[in-house]
Amino acid sequence: MSYFRLLRRKKSLLETEEPLIEDPLTGVANLFDLSVVFIVSLIVSLFMVYHLIDLLNPRSEFTMVKKAPNGELEFIIKKGKEIKVKKVTKKELQGEGIKLGTAYQLKDGRIVYVPEE
Template sequence: MRSRRHSLLRRSEDNDPMSVVSNLFDVAMVFAVALMVALVSRYNMTEMFSQEDFTMVKNPRKENMEIITKEGEKINRYTPSEDTDPSSSKGRRVGVAYELDNGDIIYVPE
């Protein structure tokens, strides 16, 4: 009877040092996923995971402004400060945009 009780208390799993490592890995993975979900919801980046196309302006009217567009699976990033040389223009003027007092922007094609 004593040897049976003694064998029930000592299992082979209790002496396995790798079981601690696997438990730590599971905890780290749960933490990493929770951190990614928190960051995506904090910075309102849920549009990146949707199927819809969108355009986002980051830091508007500042030196480090960026325009980020998503078209299908492709995400493009454009920084206007990269094109400061007028001789290397990549486009042509197609219209004029006016900003009203209430913040609306009206585009007038030429």
């Protein structure tokens, strides 16, 4: 008796299975997921390459120099959670002060500052 029950159960399971029909949009959804993972990994790698992880660290301090397309220089200064942007202008100033050091421009265009001792 139990043998016939098993046969009936097996037969009913086989009869209720539907044929496998592949949905063509399944592959598109997988491509979308893959592209999202690629974009996130690209953003993380750019942060690592340009050392921009320090922007997210509240205890870090750094200074970044940026040159605008019109030739103006901007200094981005971060101390702790405070970020300041200072622009270099061509205005001439007058006043009294002390000499802090000397700046030299190398052949490759870099500028080196040597403080006075």
